[in-house]
Amino acid sequence: MxxxxxxxxxxxxxxxxxxxxxxxxxxxxxxxxxxxxxxxxxxxxxxxxxxxxxxxxxxxxxxxxxxxxxxxxxxxxxxxxxxxxxxxxxxxxxxxxxxxGCIIPEHTLIHRVPGYTDAAKKAVELAGETVFTTTGTKTLSVFCHAAQSRGKRVVARILPDLDGLKLCLDLGISPVDIIAMQGPFSIALNKALLNDFRADVLVTKDSGAIGGTVAKIEAALSLSIPVVLIERPxxxxxxxxxxxxxxxxxxxxxxxxxxxxxx
Missing domain, CATH: 3.40.50.720 (NAD(P)-binding Rossmann-like Domain)
Incomplete structure (x- = not known):
């Protein structure tokens, strides 16, 4: 077996x-x-x-x-x-x-960090108002606490899972700022979401090309939105x-x- x-x-x-x-x-x-x-x-x-x-x-x-x-x-x-x-x-x-993993070129808008705490800190520094997270729910509280302490908004793109939705609400994320969809998404859809939710910074991690990382980064860069990229362990x-x-x-x-x- x-x-x-x-x-x-x-x-x-x-x-x-x-x-x-x-x-x-x-x-x-x-x-x-x-x-x-x-x-x-x-x-x-x-x-x-x-x-x-x-x-x-x-x-x-x-x-x-x-x-x-x-x-x-x-x-x-x-x-x-x-x-x-x-x-x-x-x-x-x-x-x-x-x-x-992904082959991601160096770019002035890409900020590489080793972990979630560093990512939350950098995202809050870069965001004018809105932090757009695509890193799942397991560490979402790290980003919510960092952003909310500075009066900033968190948009969470998560899987369509009831437990994840409940966690978002418990963390104080407004229902209008929760995107519950199964990825990965095209560059066009990523751009549309970043635009519609007025993202100031995108937070993602190197989940590999099959996980949609490249498409997310390309979409953000095309809109001149900075990216906080969590590197692999x-x-x-x-x-x-x-x-x-x-x-x-x-x-x-x-x-x-x-x-x-x-x-």
Whole structure:
């Protein structure tokens, strides 16, 4: 049995590919919304909840997991650390699927920062009135507290998830400043949203081209809107792949076992 920790569009591709080849697969997503996107992949089981190290260990032991593929978002550092710890403690194989980052040229309007706190500080400094965030809800409070303390407005572009909507409202974001849509978006749509919400600064992170980062940045630069770009955390250790095809090859190479052992 293979356990896949999802959270990216590629995790659906990986799941579909492995199921097609006859592997038994359990796939996990942090939220019901993420889980709903994975159900079409045909996994034996879809788990919809955030997993700590103990929960992952329990899954490994109770479901007979022999290999874990970590296909979570590049910025999901905690779950990656939990997965690595669980694999070390149980002795199973760990493979990291890591979405390729973007090649982003230097530009006077692009301000690179190492983390969310620095991003919030820089965004507030650059914004005349409106900070337009596209970094999700997990760290949204950091931007709200920084902006609201300076009397500035936050526009939050988030996934269409009920928990995320509630969090936005709890943080004091006006309903008219919440954009709940599933991306990634075209340059044209990004430009329209930045224009319509009168964005003074765009906050994004290097989620890779497939995550829409390049389109967001190009849209902002075309409007002369400064961009605060959160750089990726340092890559994790272990076997790393950056394409679905390579992941399957990596599986075969590392396991060096008969496929029937996983069917």
């Amino acid at each position: 293979i356990l896949i920790l999802g959270g990216t569009s590629e995790s659906k591709e990986i799941t579909t590919a492995l199921v097609r080849e006859g592997y038994q697969v359990i796939v996990c997503a942090a939220t019901p919304y993420g889980g709903s996107l994975l159900k079409e992949a045909g996994a034996n089981e879809v788990i919809q909840q955030r997993l700590g190290t103990r929960e992952i260990i329990d899954l490994i032991q109770t479901r007979g997991i022999q290999l874990l593929i970590d296909a979570t978002h590049p910025f999901a550092e905690l779950v990656t650390a939990n997965a690595q710890s669980a694999c070390r403690q149980t002795g199973i194989i760990y493979i990291r699927y890591e979405r390729p 340092i890559s994790v250790h272990g076997s790393v792949s950056s394409s679905v095809g390579t992941t399957e090859q990596l599986l075969t190479k590392i396991l060096d076992l008969e496929r029937n052992d996983y069917i």
